[in-house]
Amino acid sequence: MEIRDSKQVLKAAPSIVACECIEKSFGKGQTRTRVLRGATFAAWEGELTYIVGPSGCGKTTLISVAGGLLTPDKGIVSVCGTELTRLPSQKLADFRLKNIGFVFQQFNLLPSLSAVENAAIPLVAQGESYGKAARRARSLLNDLGIESEATKRPSQLSGGQQQRVAIARALIHNPRVLICDEPTASLDASSGKVVMELLREKAVEPGRAVVVVTHDDRIFPLADRIAEMADGIVKN
Amino acid sequence: MxxxxxxxxxxxxxxxxxxxxxxxxxxxxxxxxxxxxxxxxxxSGSAISDAVEVDIWVMDPGVETLDVVLPLRETELYRVRGVNGVKWAVPFFRGAGTVRTIDGDVEATTVYGVDDVSLIGVPQGIVVGDIRNLRRPNAVVVDEDGFRRIFPSKEFQTGLEFELNDRRAIVVAVVKASPSFSSGPVLYTRYSEALLFTNNGRNQLSFILAKSDGSRNMLKLRNDICQQIGLKAVTSNEFKRANVQFVIDNTxxxxxxxxxxxxxxxxxxxxxxxxxxxxxxxxxxxxxxxxxxxxxxxxxxxxxxxxxxxxxxxxxxxxxxxxxxxxxxxxxxxxxxxxxxxxxxxxxxxxxxxxxxxxxxxxxxxxxxxxxxxxxxxxx
Known part of the structure; x- marks a missing residue:
């Protein structure tokens, strides 16, 4: 495992995700809370990057900004060479649909859809025919070892299986960036390890950067790089 | 999606x-x-709909609806017949009656009296019987629902007798009539017979039903009748709308x-x-x-x-x-x-x-x- 200083790397080589001096506050007046205080962060293709740190240090806010879900108060966010802060909301949605995949802590699968239908959503949203999207989703579910569960609804799947469906959904449109928020937090230790190994094996590939926010130090050895956060900044 | x-x-x-x-x-x-x-x-305008041959209804100027009538003098009928453009005009009576059913129940009925000669105003859809038999004494034509109410257990047939305002009435035909506002039995008889059934004397003419000879515009004919006779005259469609409006305004x-x-x-x-x-x-x-x-x-x-x-x-x-x-x-x-x-x-x-x-x-x-x-x- 190689740990590099993100500020130095940001300047040294082009990154897929580059956040520079990001500031973000929530609330107004006396309830205003500065969550990010000039955080700088970068992720490179072919790498699995972890963002770690104590609760409330701003990890989730940072990946929300990096994923184009939150607009920073200050700073520059660039993904695949596109400055997200300059994009209007609809173009930003299109950008996310094409370039970014998300894996959530609570899976966020649609309860009335089967595993294959859930996994097919991003392709269908891109305008692909349902049949073609479903074939691709089945193939991905097969790669992730849950093809036999393809027709089951989320309520019929275990936590680990649901997270694998979520990974399939995040990867189906072959995004350049995969952002995962505590992907093992809702899983037991063995399921969490399996899921992270699958992520490492299936998601990390040339041309794609994978960013994972986690508290789970058991999975640290799987990372290529770890960015440590505290008090709204990336320390190293 | x-x-x-x-x-x-x-x-x-x-x-x-x-x-x-x-x-x-x-x-x-x-x-x-x-x-x-x-x-x-x-x-509310069922009798108007059933009188399909009629173009114009003539009535007292105070009348707004079929159900509330102010009798006319019978001589007005001849004056209407004298208006240019009127092909024919016949009397029409509307009154109420009480019927005793074969079960002994009492039903409130509507009694219409039509022209003794032409029988104009009787609905055309015959279920059984012959309307021409109305010319017989005590003869009445009953609508389907009225027959079922007066003779609950019997098939549609003629020759049955019942009591109408303490007088004997004989069914000579059963017809398909538009349902009345009150849903009670509707009886049709000759004008002269209707006066007897309802115990009314002379000058009980409710309406005069007139037909245009086609020589002039209907609205002009209606206006001519109003001006020359001094009575209210309306076309069938106008009278139907007036009945609807009366229900809307007064109920x-x-x-x-x-x-x-x-x-x-x-x-x-x-x-x-x-x-x-x-x-x-x-x-x-x-x-x-x-x-x-x-x-x-x-x-x-x-x-x-x-x-x-x-x-x-x-x-x-x-x-x-x-x-x-x-x-x-x-x-x-x-x-x-x-x-x-x-x-x-x-x-x-x-x-x-x-x-x-x-x-x-x-x-x-x-x-x-x-x-x-x-x-x-x-x-x-």
Whole structure:
């Protein structure tokens, strides 16, 4: 495992995700809370990057900004060479649909859809025919070892299986960036390890950067790089 | 994405059923109540509709409706016949009677007296018998529902006798007549016989029914009669509309039905709106994750409209089917419901109402969805 200083790397080589001096506050007046205080962060293709740190240090806010879900108060966010802060909301949605995949802590699968239908959503949203999207989703579910569960609804799947469906959904449109928020937090230790190994094996590939926010130090050895956060900044 | 929207809708079967039943209930209520209301209104002019040969109705200037009459002098009939453009004019009597049924019950009836010679004014649809036999003493023609009320256990037939205002009446024919406003039996007899049955003396002419010879415009003929005779003359269509207007102006029926329809619409909007809101709230996180993935707001709007539109169409169809079944079968079982029907424009109007309900429901749902922060998907 190689740990590099993100500020130095940001300047040294082009990154897929580059956040520079990001500031973000929530609330107004006396309830205003500065969550990010000039955080700088970068992720490179072919790498699995972890963002770690104590609760409330701003990890989730940072990946929300990096994923184009939150607009920073200050700073520059660039993904695949596109400055997200300059994009209007609809173009930003299109950008996310094409370039970014998300894996959530609570899976966020649609309860009335089967595993294959859930996994097919991003392709269908891109305008692909349902049949073609479903074939691709089945193939991905097969790669992730849950093809036999393809027709089951989320309520019929275990936590680990649901997270694998979520990974399939995040990867189906072959995004350049995969952002995962505590992907093992809702899983037991063995399921969490399996899921992270699958992520490492299936998601990390040339041309794609994978960013994972986690508290789970058991999975640290799987990372290529770890960015440590505290008090709204990336320390190293 | 529309397929996904429908799967989301059908997957939450409780709320889907609630949405469908909300629209169905409103549609059923609106169609059923408005159908009955319009049926009642059309009944107010049933005798006018049945007198198909008549062009113009002549009456006392104070008369507004078929049910409240001010008698004319019988000499007015000859004056109307003398107006240029009138092909013929005949007397028409309207009175009330009391019938004793074969079961011993008492029924209030409407008695119409038609011209002794031409018998103009008797409905043309004969079920049994011969209208020409009205010329016999004590002869009456009864409408179908009236026959069933007076002779509950008997098949349609002629020759049966019953008591009308303490006088013997003999059924010579049974006819298909438009249902009357009060749903009571309707009897037709000769004008002279009607005066005897109702114990009235001379000068009891209720209306004069006139036919145009076609030589002049109907409205001009109607005006000529008014000017030359000094009586009120209206065309059949005008008189039908006047009867409807009289019911609207002088009864609580429109208010009563209008209140039920309005309450049905309000309940529909509230129930469907709340359920849609609940559906959206429960799926907020799922919709947020779709937005996070990159689904545009415009597509979310389409998804919500497909969901509410589908529930609306299914609910409307069920409600309309229920209303149609009501009008189809209720009239068969109960004569007082006979003649009520579901007009196409009421069905169309209820579709517009269902559309409005679902539009309001969609707006309620979208109000939250469009402004939801997709970043909530990262919150625990």
């Amino acid at each position: 529309l397929r996904i929207a429908l799967k989301m809708l059908f997957g939450d079967s409780t709320k889907y059923l609630g949405l469908v039943l909300g629209v169905a209930f409103t549609t059923l209520l609106v169609n059923q109540q408005l159908g009955i209301f319009l049926g009642l209104l059309s009944r 609580g029926i429109p208010t009563s039905f209008g209140t039920v329809v309005a309450l049905g619409a309000i309940v529909g909007v509230c129930v469907v709106g709340l359920l849609t809101n609940l559906f959206v709230i429960e799926n907020l996180r799922q919709f947020a994750s779709l937005k996070a993935i990159g689904v545009r707001n415009s597509r979310i709007i389409k998804m919500v409209f497909v969901q509410t539109g589908t529930a609306g169409i299914v609910g409307w169809a069920i409600g309309l089917g229920g209303a149609a079944a009501f009008f189809q079968f209720a009239g068969q079982g109960d004569p007082s419901f006979r003649g009520f029907y579901l007009p196409w424009y009421v069905a169309t109007g209820s579709a517009a109402l269902a559309f409005f309900i679902m539009l309001v429901a969609s707006i309620i749902g979208l109000r939250r969805l469009l402004f939801i922060d997709p970043a909530i998907v990262f919150r625990g």
